[in-house]
Amino acid sequence: MANTAPSTSIALPDDPNVRGDIVLEDPIEGREALVRGDRDFHYITEAVCKGNEAPLLKTPSSFVFGLLLAFAGFLLFGGYVGWLFWEGPGIWGNNNPVSWAWDIVNFVFWVGIGHAGTLISAILYLFRQKWRMGVNRYAEAMTIFAVICAASCVVLHTGRIWLDYFLFPIPNQMQLWPNFRSPLEWDVFAVNTYFTVSLLFWFTGLVPDFATLRDRATVKWRQLFYGALALGWRGSARHWVTYEKAYQILAAFSAPLVLSVHSVVSFDFAVSQLPGWHTTIFPPYFVAGAIFGGFAMVQNLIIPARAWLGLKDIITIRHIENMNKIILLTGSLVGYAYGMEFFVAAYSGNEYEGFTFINRSFGPYWWAYWIMISCNVLSPQVFWFKKLRTNVYVAWVVAALVNTGMWFERFVICVTSLHRDALPSSWEYFVPRTEVLFLAGTFGLFLFLFLLFIRFFPVIAISEVKTILPQANPHWEGYGHAKGGH
């Protein structure tokens, strides 16, 4: 450790075309360092903790305003749930034949979003993708909150919400037992497993950082709060060995969930015999869509957050670019699946399949289909150009379009497949009634939880990011030495 001088603040522009001149390269791996600037370990701790350690009363008013706005959305959600309890699903536009509409659309939308978090935290971890360390904490938090939103959608869509315990194998005097042959029952277990494992994974990663906050605490409540969450972490070598093992095991648990959870969600549709749903490509198609939508949500959250929290040196434009590449890949996969659905319908020679897909793109819901195509397939194509995929504004707008498109994808799958059923006399054009409040409410819940997370939890994995600093490498001899200096 030749050079452990405190960081000098270098003004770093976000423009990637000049960054190469300023950013110090990783002298060991020969690549540009993941953390920009001449940063030391202490900088990471300070940069991440300062948001959490601001006194409560000195929370910036812009943040308080955002939190209040999200809280209003959360209250809207609570009020809507109360209304739904009281009135039942009659407040929705659902009816025969469109018996699944926004309730299921919102569920699939939210549960899909979670997948990017698990991919970043588990699969990229197992593949030793070090850039994940800057963004994994955000992404995992997003997973947890998105699954909470998804679970509330699916729990609330049953109508008689107080009977939801029927979903679980609990001994009861009615001798009711779940039907384990039903994909809806598989879904109950898939989502529960997903939530449990994601929560454990997130929490395990947080423990050393909670301990950092505990040790730095200057007021009693923070010491107690973070002390309780840190579970007595002292940072001994033995703790670290146990921690690394636990983290790897949980990563191994989580990795298959990235593929399995949304596959099971797709079975809700694919196992039925409805044209438009009964398709073998659904599992991979849904998983690609989930990762696609999830990364878009990460971008939507992280681009404003990194600017607002002053973490641009830790979540660099390179992170944004990497995620945009994944969005381009998965978006193109989803586009391939859209095309393949048409091919399968045509190749099968089944006139009902054929009708469903012609009707999907040129029938009464043509507008939803083409919103989906333009947002999901066309808009990410701009990321073929480096200049565009390294522009945060373009990245944010495309991510927002992708989120819109992915919501419409689920709408197209649910509603347009159902609204023309086998009896033309029951054909119906579904129109939502109050559902938009439901969707807005879940966004309120999501953002409220997310802003609380930003305020009280370390938003960057402090201990992990420190391991990717050049200084963490035992062979490091200070900037400029390894390669003979600049």
Next chain:
Amino acid sequence: MAQIFRRWTNTLPQVGTAAVLGGGALATFVVWYWFAPAHTDVGYAPVQPVPYSHKLHAGEMQIDCRYCHHNVEKSAHAGVPSTQVCMNCHRHVRKDSTLLKPLRDSWDNGTSVGWKRIHKVPDYAYFNHSAHVQLGVGKDRAAIGCVTCHGRVDEMAVVEQQEPLSMGWCLDCHDAPAANLRPADKTTDMLWRADDEWRLKAIEIAKTLNPPGNRSQAFKWREDGTLETRATASCNGCHR
């Protein structure tokens, strides 16, 4: 640095895990056992406006159940007898008894006696008495006896609920009805016992029964093309 938490807090994770798992199991058991009709409803014996004794009327006097509950073979409801049915006898028998005053008031005023109902299934469960006291066709005619669900009413001075009438209790019989079948002419016989010949016959009769609803595997095609039905209802048999 002073420790933030005392030493005993080290046990909290273990205690908490045990509390959550144990508490969950305990709550499940509590609800399963104490909230079930077998616990909450069995033994229900309300005080009636007139202390009518089934032991006296059905037991000692051997009045047939259907004399009073005369709709049982025709209707979904067995029916509580009207004042007029009681007064068939009580215009002549014990006509001055003080215990029968509510009955005479009802007769004079044209108002009903406020009998309290004891056996009750919820509104969302469809139950039809006539379908249970006479079932099957032709030589496969059979019945469920009164005593099977209501107990030895002929020995009860005050009638009380003896069976839970819970969904699981219904399903137990619907899954395997043979043991509770009896000849149709023994419906009200409190003392009838099956002999070996009947037991074998009841098994054959049970196979012919056509249960309400259409849960999968409630019907099975035999190899000879006839349909085997099992007396297991689907949801919509009872929850219509």
